[in-house]
Amino acid sequence: MALTGELFIASKRVARDAGFRAVAAATGSEIEPSFSTATLEDVDAACAAAEAAFLPYSSLSREERAKFLEAIAEEIEALGDELIERAMQESGLPQARLQGERGRTAGQLRLFAKELRLGDYLRVRIDHAIPDRAPLPKPDLRLRMVPLGPVAVFGASNFPLAFSTAGGDTASALAAGCPVVVKGHPAHPGTAELVASAIQRAVEKTGMPAGVFSMVAGTANELGEALVRDPRITAVGFTGSRGGGLALVRIAQSRPVPIPVYAEMSSINPVFLLPAALEARAEALGKGYVASVTMGAGQFCTNPGLVLALEGPALERFLAAASEAMLGAPAQVMLTPNIHKAYESGVSKLAGVPTVEQIAQGVEPQGPTCARGALFTMKGADFIADPSHAEEIFGATSLLVRCASVDELKKVISLLEGQLTTTLHMDDADVAIAQELLPSLERLAGRILANGWPTGVEVTDAMVHGGPFPSTSDGRSTSVGTLAIGRYLRPVSYQDLPEALLPADLRDGAGVPARVDGKPTV
Numbered sequence: 001m002a003l004t005g006e007l008f009i010a011s012k013r014v015a016r017d018a019g020f021r022a023v024a025a026a027t028g029s030e031i032e033p034s035f036s037t038a039t040l041e042d043v044d045a046a047c048a049a050a051e052a053a054f055l056p057y058s059s060l061s062r063e064e065r066a067k068f069l070e071a072i073a074e075e076i077e078a079l080g081d082e083l084i085e086r087a088m089q090e091s092g093l094p095q096a097r098l099q100g101e102r103g104r105t106a107g108q109l110r111l112f113a114k115e116l117r118l119g120d121y122l123r124v125r126i127d128h129a130i131p132d133r134a135p136l137p138k139p140d141l142r143l144r145m146v147p148l149g150p151v152a153v154f155g156a157s158n159f160p161l162a163f164s165t166a167g168g169d170t171a172s173a174l175a176a177g178c179p180v181v182v183k184g185h186p187a188h189p190g191t192a193e194l195v196a197s198a199i200q201r202a203v204e205k206t207g208m209p210a211g212v213f214s215m216v217a218g219t220a221n222e223l224g225e226a227l228v229r230d231p232r233i234t235a236v237g238f239t240g241s242r243g244g245g246l247a248l249v250r251i252a253q254s255r256p257v258p259i260p261v262y263a264e265m266s267s268i269n270p271v272f273l274l275p276a277a278l279e280a281r282a283e284a285l286g287k288g289y290v291a292s293v294t295m296g297a298g299q300f301c302t303n304p305g306l307v308l309a310l311e312g313p314a315l316e317r318f319l320a321a322a323s324e325a326m327l328g329a330p331a332q333v334m335l336t337p338n339i340h341k342a343y344e345s346g347v348s349k350l351a352g353v354p355t356v357e358q359i360a361q362g363v364e365p366q367g368p369t370c371a372r373g374a375l376f377t378m379k380g381a382d383f384i385a386d387p388s389h390a391e392e393i394f395g396a397t398s399l400l401v402r403c404a405s406v407d408e409l410k411k412v413i414s415l416l417e418g419q420l421t422t423t424l425h426m427d428d429a430d431v432a433i434a435q436e437l438l439p440s441l442e443r444l445a446g447r448i449l450a451n452g453w454p455t456g457v458e459v460t461d462a463m464v465h466g467g468p469f470p471s472t473s474d475g476r477s478t479s480v481g482t483l484a485i486g487r488y489l490r491p492v493s494y495q496d497l498p499e500a501l502l503p504a505d506l507r508d509g510a511g512v513p514a515r516v517d518g519k520p521t522v
């Protein structure tokens with residue numbers, strides 16, 4: 001399919017004179033075609049169409065919405081190699097990674113279709129009336145979750161498929177019954193156009209209201225700002241920088257009608273190497289660590305950017321193995337020239353800190369946007385004196401903090417900001433110390449792992465990909481996994497409504513999982 005560079009307003013292609021080009025990640029050079037820059041009128045039209053589509057779309061049956069999500073998945077798969085090739089060119093990510101991401105994107109849409117059919121996300125509760133209760137009769141009360149309204153989704157630079165046009169936020173918002181207006185990431189406009197065209201075909205094939213999907217694109221912040229400010233938008237999903245996420249939170253909070261922003265921002269995902277595990281397998285842990293740090297050029301918000309361990313010979317063995325692995329780690333192309341620049345500047349800033357020692361670097365980079373990994377260490381006492389070194393450097397770098405005692409390690413934990421993940425490497429003999437740390441780790445992060453590495457997020461019912469600030473702007477939800485649908489829902493209670501007015505899922509015997517008069521039905 002030839003790329004046209006057009007926008008999608010209410011599932012229709014629209015061209016504009018002003019345009020921008022994508023940049024090939026590997027060379028930093030512009031590539032064809034020119035993509036239309038959306039105007040503020042386009043944002044307005046997309047939001048108006050989303051609002052017009054809201055009631056027709058949200059009142060469709062769960063089965064109809066499930067079929068729509070499945071049709072999007074099929075259409076994305078039908079794009080074939082062209083999608084992967086364009087995404088490789090724009091993002092510099094390797095073929096296998098993008099093929100995996102496409103599978104995850106389609107799988108995510110199908111998982112939400114299943115969620116719709118299951119229906120327990122509606123959280124139905126029925127409390128039957130007791131008309132003869134004394135001193136006052138008890139009314140009939142029935143609760144279910146309803147969709148919020150149109151949702152704005154910001155595509156992420158580091159996941160051109162799974163966190164972008166038809167990614168997790170789009171899938172969960174559409175599943176909830178909310179029309180979506182996507183602000184495409186300017187780093188991958190061709191990939192975004194291909195995926196938008198797949199959504200457009202799914203809209204046509206399943207007869208959805210046209211305004212259920214729009215995508216605007218451009219390179220100026222004012223586009224995203226206008227989208228978040230638009231009174232018809234009721235929630236925002238975002239993955240990107242802390243500065244960008246917080247700017248959108250501020251806009252959303254200063255609207256006459258404030259709205260929730262679910263922004264996934266920065267996380268350094270602390271990993272704890274507990275003494276017995278370190279003693280038993282220091283070398284294997286060192287290699288595993290570097291594999292996780294350098295995966296995808298480190299451009300994951302789950303990258304293990306901070307490791308904590310107790311000083312001693314086992315830690316020296318770990319550092320030797322990690323250094324050796326890092327010395328052989330090939331340099332990799334980064335997503336955009338700006339992200340490359342930000343990485344290089346973050347690494348040289350850290351390298352310039354007198355209390356920080358650089359212990360290894362990866363293989364010398366060759367291309368203009370290619371970066372090498374780097375490992376740093378510092379003493380726990382120095383970290384405690386200045387915890388600002390824990391700021392995220394987005395890329396393949398990580399800092400190991402050598403702690404003199406368990407108390408020092410605990411002090412370091414107490415100084416950390418909120419995280420998406422935290423990991424314990426532990427053996428049986430480490431259980432007591434792990435148990436001692438666990439309550440603080442629960443306060444710290446949204447996902448706690450044992451004996452694994454945080455990169456790679458499973459898309460399942462029990463996944464939490466979220467966490468306290470600043471890993472996200474709202475730690476009460478997740479961007480991955482079926483619980484994500486809850487971001488775009490709110491509860492409504494129906495009191496004494498006649499059966500004819502009750503939504504089908506709230507009638508007696510509707511077959512939806514429910515809590516009826518205090519007892520779960522399944």
Ligand SMILES: NC(=O)C1=CN([C@@H]2O[C@H](COP(=O)(O)OP(=O)(O)OC[C@H]3O[C@@H](n4cnc5c(N)ncnc54)[C@H](OP(=O)(O)O)[C@@H]3O)[C@@H](O)[C@H]2O)C=CC1
Binds near residue numbers: 154156218248339342
């Ligand atoms: N932790 C994580 O998961 C990730 C972190 N990052 C971090 O973000 C840095 C930049 O990467 P990038 O992906 O471009 O992230 P950004 O946060 O810069 O941009 C993401 C999206 O948000 C929009 N945006 C950003 N700031 C504003 C604003 N003030 N007002 C309105 N819209 C805004 C951008 O639009 P526009 O084009 O108009 O700027 C873009 O569509 C990286 O170097 C890295 O540090 C990036 C990806 C993931």
Ligand SMILES: O=C(O)CCC(=O)C(=O)O
Binds near residue numbers: 159163
């Ligand atoms: O590790 C993953 O699979 C997801 C990471 C992520 O959400 C991100 O980097 O933005």
